[in-house]
Amino acid sequence: MSDDLLFLDESEEDVVEERSTWKVLIVDDEPEVHAVTKLALSDFVFQDKGIEFISAYTGAEAKRVFLEHDDIAIVLLDVVMETDDAGLQVAEFIRGEANNHFTRIILRTGQPGQAPEKHVIINYDINDYKSKTELTAQKLFTVVIATLRSYRDIMVIEENRKGLEKIIAASADLFSIHSLESFIDGIVQQLSSLLGGTQDAAYITSAVAGPRPIDSDPSSEFYVFTGKGDFANQEGLPLDKVLSGNQLESCRQALREQEIVYADEYLVAYCNSKNMRGSLLYLSGLPRRLTDTDKHLLEIFSQNVQIAFDNVLLTKDIEDTQREIVERLGQILEKEMGGGKHIQRMTLISEMLGREYGLSQDDIDVLKLAVPLHDVGKLKVPESILLKPGKLNEEEQEIVRSHAEFGYELLKDSRRPIIKAAALLARDHHEYWDGNGYPRGLKGEEIHIFCRITSLADVFDALHAKRCYKEAWPLDKVLDLIESQRGKQFDPLLVDILLANRDKLEAICFAYPDDLPCH
Known part of the structure; x- marks a missing residue:
């Protein structure tokens, strides 16, 4: 019996190590509350992610945790700890000094009279208020599921906001080559967020390639222009140096057939161009099966992003031509x-x-x-x-x-x-x-x-x-x-x-x- 339990514990730990987790902070001065909460949620899985528990036993300790972790999904926060309002002070700290508006705050209290629910809901930026006596294992499970869905949606919106912010910041100077990288990076981030989040993304183009041997592989003309995740530090590398196997073959297929190639965990979108051989958008780590709406969005995006890229390259070519004319005129004058x-x-x-x-x-x-x-x-x-x-x-x-x-x-x-x-x-x-x-x-x-x-x-x-x-x-x-x-x-x-x-x-x-x- 004992050996079976040990085996099960090790297996569960292995599963948690292999996948990312939702961080849940338990803040309570009673150790048994921590133990019971962890037991009730020990087999919890939401969207193929388990829970990573963090424990704090005082309000002061909870504040330190929030300064060290900016990705806590839920905090189960006791109201009365070292002081009668320690939990409320932590809630104010999270939204105020820590400037964290993403973490979902669930207040738990064993003494409802100490902090009346109506007063707390109105005056503090919290997301739920529960009495410890009403939170059975099933209700705790339900509350955590509902709250994680809220946190997930908020983070998707935040990713969208970051992507749009980059695009807006770049739009004022879109036709500068310096802003192009920010523009493309913002669009890649925006698209991956709309698809539910991706691990890696890259924009791959032939625009930065140099002369090639006549008998070379056509895919060797293509280079990573910008990327995120595993591609974040791959700018300037040729396609066949950053991808191999089925992924590389999918890129070659997308180039040959000038289409979007879908696989279980990644996709390659061909972006058509009037001025060059086109570009590729590579996304991997897709969190779910893409819907028809997702695919339609990809088709629109893959064309529009290339138009923007072509326009910037054309503008850069004009600017470079003007610059060369001025420089050559100056050199002619100097020679004379x-x-x-x-x-x-x-x-x-x-x-x-x-x-x-x-x-x-x-x-x-x-x-x-x-x-x-x-x-x-x-x-x-x-x-x-x-x-x-x-x-x-x-x-x-x-x-x-x-x-x-x-x-x-x-x-x-x-x-x-x-x-x-x-x-x-x-x-x-x-x-x-x-x-x-x-x-x-x-x-x-x-x-x-x-x-x-x-x-x-x-x-x-x-x-x-x-x-x-x-x-x-x-x-x-x-x-x-x-x-x-x-x-x-x-x-x-x-x-x-x-x-x-x-x-x-x-x-x-x-x-x-x-x-x-x-x-």
Whole structure:
């Protein structure tokens, strides 16, 4: 008899270890209440999940448990423990300080008169109120089942909310490649939640693939773009490296037949595309058999998500094309002016200064694209003056200075943020912190931060690099001169940043050396 009981206990523990559980917290100062509750629910299973019991014997101990566990489904909470209202204080703590609005609270009391039911229900955010004497084993079972259904539905709604929140957050900037990952991740989370929750999900596309051998397996073109669960850290890996066996074959079938392939515990949805070979949505750990409604939702989703993906890729391609045009124009200008790789170095130095200064990533991106056009106005300056060795006379200096306003006039009428920023740089990158620059004599923070950064990066590289009409200055000499102009020509904070990042300056100069065809 004893051996049979031991065998049954071990078997039950093995079952619990193999599956996830519902966490139930028992809070009561009477040990026998814990024992009786666990006995009554010892064989409890709901949706193929058993119960994991956690015990607390005081209100203070219960509060500590809630700070350690954020996934407690039900708390069976005694009212009277170390104080007459200890349980009520715990209920307030759960909803207030712990900010937990998901756990279902069932108050149990052996002394109903201590906390009248009507008063407690009205004034405390609890979900049920029971006298210990009325909670027989059968009624306890019924109450727990009903409460777990409520908790389950609340968590599904919360998953939906999180998915929608990601989609909404991404929608304002949907056509940025940075938001695409958040957008897809939100939709995957939303869909898996609508299907009742899934363990793993991945969005797999050929858009990130590179060239392939002509005789390679077509499925090897497809890579994980984003995922959750087992796929959370698989981004960028090829399909045949993350799936194998029947799952991989199902993906190949979905690609061949361009359809949704359903299996007992997973599915693969083909997402059609006008611009490429399509994508795959892989979901595993399905909690139940899918209904016709579920399948219809999947069909709609698999088409719409690909449309969004295609649109973002198209927008990114347009942005990349615009960026390349600006960069190439800047390089052409620099080549005409005999500046070697001045533009590349200047852009990287400006990026470093902007980041250390605290600019947002969006501002840094605009600055990097605008920098190549900072000297576009020099198209008006004769090459004989630009490349003249030695000092310029007063008339020549005036011609050179005119390039600032000329560059601004060329660019000022654009509505594009990058070109507008380039117009500012063209005009104001020769303004001085102390007001002695040109063309408008701006000073201090009247000068846009983009222009202050570009001015410093431009002077540093112009002095440190060799030109056909001058030799390169040693780094120490350049930095000494810049330090002497701190608060005069240059923004003091930017000078401090430049001096503190000597190693980064040297790395940039080393990575982009000039190869000037001087004659």
